[in-house]
Amino acid sequence: MLKDGTDMSGIISYGSYIPKYRIKPDEIARVWGEDPENIRNGIYILSKSVPSPDEDVATISVEAARNAIKRRKVNPADIGAIYVGSESHPYAVKPTATIVASAIGADFRLFSADYEFACKAGTAGMQNVKAMVDSGMIKYGMAIGSDTSQGAPGDALEYSASAGGTAFIIGKEDPIAEINDTLSVTSDTPDFWRREGQPYPTHGERFTGEPAYFKHTIGAAKMIMERMKTKPEDYNYAVFHQPNGKFPTRAAKSLGFTEEQFSDGLLTPVIGNTYSGSMMTGLSAILDKASPGDRILAVSFGSGAGSDAFDLTVTDKMDEVDRNSAPTIKEMLSKVKWIDYAIYAKFKKKIVFGESVD
Amino acid sequence: MGELSSVWRESSHRYRLVAHGCGNCKAVYFPPRDICPKCHRDSIGKMKEMELSGRGKIESFTVVHDVPPAFIRQRPYVLALIRLDEGPTLTAQVVDCDPSEVALGKRVRSVFRRVREDGKSGIIQYGYKFVLE
């Protein structure tokens, strides 16, 4: 912030990827003997995305990255940094960023790493590459948020944990959306965690709502609006991390945002919680339709806990970009394949074989 | 380790569909070739690296029911001979569809997927597969 506005860094291009398969909460509830009506109303999730057996965070990240490159014909050699935020990287040791770099044909000379901060690791990457662009270390930087998270069978998280990801290319030359400001809040909060080697996460039930999600998300949103001297009515769009359909709606309303402002970025009711991909994919859906001059407030949340807030303004350059040259979120929501719990369990490796089969 | 190094060596063509185009007769080769089999000596030094579009159509296909253990979650799967728009053909899996949706002449595009996994502790091999357009 506090720059003259002529060389402000921002989003050069964006791309998302959501797997094609979907499952309904009714189907999960049927298996575990729960009332589907309770689930639909309780967490406001109508369906969630499921990755194919051959998809993981690396493949989702690569597809999102390729869509971002394609949308604005970015030269991969101009991308000087790649950071991939996720809590479900395919390797414990071997960065997803290395696979993405190779798959998009990035240069050997490259800053890269994988990030981890529950659901806000991708937006932490955005802040990092923005700082690198602003300091002149790189021309463009790519930040990806992507996950294929799991809830334990029968656990409440099983209704929401889904798969998807989004990549943003950040730079200074003609961004389609300038990042006016960004800030973060952080505290040591035991709302949700996963210990090394454990397949499923654990949640500290009494910490999930108020002391974690709402305190950080609302806190960061208020803080950035205070710093930018803005009010909710100054924004055309607002998007928040979406662990379910209910939390972001409540956060948005309590801040004073209307449904008109937050409905376009609210994807969890139809795709579930894509964790690191959640707020970024919501922002991607907003960029699919936003017009020059539109102002966007975007706030992520990561358990543990923290929030990253962004204040963005869409520029005139948006009109020069053929947004349909890469799949839009709308397109990815329209081409789906429904599966039942048995297929879902097979795909997500909830059915375990002997040694010779993975 | 021999296999691991071949996985690593072939990663650019497996990851990005990098082919070689002959500067002499314009033929495109995938996997890439150092010498054009038609032009021989005349192609030396004229083979250019190029990234294929990943778009093409199905020329023939088979539905594989008798799958190796590692593919049991994908059974049955479709293996197709695909003619890419730039000319070369390749054999690849067609995913995210029912075998009944696959037909000769259907348009496909490449996607990046897990191709093989060397047990629970080995390397994960990534590469191209195709989806129906």
Ligand SMILES: [Zn+2]
């Ligand atoms: Zn030739």
